[in-house]
Amino acid sequence: MEIYLVRHTSVDVPAGYAYGQTDVPLRPSFEEEAEVVKETLSCHTFDKVWSSPLTRCVRLANYCGYPDAEKEDRIKEISFGEWEMKSWDELSSDPRSEAWFNDWINVPTPSGESLQDQYNRVSHFLDEIRKSGLQKVCLFAHGGVLTCARVYAGEYDLKEAFKNVPSYGTVIKLELD
Numbered sequence: 001m002e003i004y005l006v007r008h009t010s011v012d013v014p015a016g017y018a019y020g021q022t023d024v025p026l027r028p029s030f031e032e033e034a035e036v037v038k039e040t041l042s043c044h045t046f047d048k049v050w051s052s053p054l055t056r057c058v059r060l061a062n063y064c065g066y067p068d069a070e071k072e073d074r075i076k077e078i079s080f081g082e083w084e085m086k087s088w089d090e091l092s093s094d095p096r097s098e099a100w101f102n103d104w105i106n107v108p109t110p111s112g113e114s115l116q117d118q119y120n121r122v123s124h125f126l127d128e129i130r131k132s133g134l135q136k137v138c139l140f141a142h143g144g145v146l147t148c149a150r151v152y153a154g155e156y157d158l159k160e161a162f163k164n165v166p167s168y169g170t171v172i173k174l175e176l177d
Contacts, residue, residue: 009033020080051140077142081112122148
């Protein structure tokens with residue numbers, strides 16, 4: 001089975017902010033970036049296409065010719081909970097942040113998720129796809145989702161996730177048994 005993972009284009013959020021599941025705007029360069037993704041996908045036909053329901057993914061799926069992509073909550077970005085749209089500098093002064101910064105794999109953010117939580121929901125979704133009998137699918141999602149999917153495929157360990165977040169507009173092909 002082939003799974004094509006597509007990360008959304010650049011967001012219009014200042015660097016250094018935890019935006020996670022916040023529905024943030026895209027940069028004015030959207031069409032230029034999206035055209036590159038569309039061209040990359042143009043030679044492929046997919047059995048099924050899914051998209052995170054967040055606008056940054058839906059808009060890219062639509063632009064690339066998949067307006068009927070099925071919305072799937074399990075491929076949303078990690079939830080930073082109470083920390084959504086706060087700067088990392090601001091979060092470093094939150095007394096609860098020390099535990100998360102020391103073990104972001106297992107410790108959830110306040111009212112949010114840990115990386116393990118996100119990995120578990122992405123993995124359950126990928127398990128379903130693998131059992132579906134589909135041969136070639138596409139997911140329009142987020143950096144954290146693409147990273148979790150690559151961990152699922154055995155490319156690296158979860159502890160290496162933040163070192164392997166793909167760039168905006170990246171298309172990655174995974175082959176799974």
